Amino acid sequence: xxxxxxxxxxxxxxxxxxxxxxxxxxxxxxxxxxxxxxxxxxxxxxxxxxxxxxxxxxxxxxxxxxxxxxxxxxxxxxxxxxxxxxxxxxxxxxxxxxxxxxxxxxxxxxxxxxxxxxxxxx
Amino acid sequence: xxxxxxxxxxxxxxxxxxxxxxxxxxxxxxxxxxxxxxxxxxxxxxxxxxxxxxxxxxxxxxxxxxxxxxxxxxxxxxxxxxxxxxxxxxxxxxxxxxxxxxx
Numbered sequence: 066x067x068x069x070x071x072x073x074x075x076x077x078x079x080x081x082x083x084x085x086x087x088x089x090x091x092x093x094x095x096x097x098x099x100x101x102x103x104x105x106x107x108x109x110x111x112x113x114x115x116x117x118x119x120x121x122x123x124x125x126x127x128x129x130x131x132x133x134x135x136x137x138x139x140x141x142x143x144x145x146x147x148x149x150x151x152x153x154x155x156x157x158x159x160x161x162x163x164x165x166x167x168x169x170x171x172x173x174x175x176x177x178x179x180x181x182x183x184x185x186x187x
Numbered sequence: 188x189x190x191x192x193x194x195x196x197x198x199x200x201x202x203x204x205x206x207x208x209x210x211x212x213x214x215x216x217x218x219x220x221x222x223x224x225x226x227x228x229x230x231x232x233x234x235x236x237x238x239x240x241x242x243x244x245x246x247x248x249x250x251x252x253x254x255x256x257x258x259x260x261x262x263x264x265x266x267x268x269x270x271x272x273x274x275x276x277x278x279x280x281x282x283x284x285x286x287x288x289x290x
Contacts, residue, residue, distance in 0.1 A: 095220055098220040098223050099220050101218070102216075102217075102218030102219060102220065103218075105217070105218050106218055116216070116218035116219055116220065117216065117218075117219045117220060117221055117222075117266065118216075118219075118265070118266075119216060119241060119242060119249070119253075119266065120242075122246075149220060149221075150220070166278055166279065166280065169263065169265050173263060176263065176264075180250055180253055180254065183246045183247065183249050183250035183253075184247070184250045186246040186247055186250075
């Protein structure tokens with residue numbers, strides 16, 4: 066599976082969704098934008114970092130953001146969607162909404178570590 | 188160079204019919220679907236605005252801008268991060284945009 070292509074990335078996220086008993090966002094524009102973002106990040110960093118968060122480019126610091134991110138299971142359980150709304154709970158569309166804004170669950174300490182890393186690059 | 192000057196240097200301008208005095212700047216990620224929705228909202232509102240794709244800039248400039256936003260607005264930084272004369276909105280929130288940008 067070549068995750069640097071749209072088709073490969075779509076296959077990957079479909080497998081992730083199936084394995085976790087989630088569904089994928091049904092809005093084609095949103096879905097394709099998310100796939101494009103994941104493919105861009107995969108090409109840039111060599112890992113599919115969450116497209117809706119700023120990655121550092123250092124794998125160790127971004128490990129929790131590799132899609133599916135560490136926060137997706139809890140967010141989907143609590144809100145019915147991951148932070149990006151790529152993965153959704155099975156009953157998501159029963160709520161009658163197209164998308165939901167999921168609060169950031171990533172610990173601030175991890176963001177601060179990224180900031181410190183970026184500052185070192187002077 | 189001050190961070191304000193750095194921001195002025197890095198912003199890209201999008202022209203629109205509605206040049207309200209709000210001086211809208213939105214900090215975005217080029218990969219982010221929420222950021223695309225935010226830009227679409229501004230485009231569809233014919234709003235004149237500026238933006239910076241934070242993931243596309245130099246790492247040191249990234250750090251300076253994130254620290255600046257964090258300190259000035261006393262909030263954690265996520266994207267899209269919209270600022271204007273009347274306030275700021277962290278994350279995609281069309282209802283808040285409508286409130287802030289009704290001029």
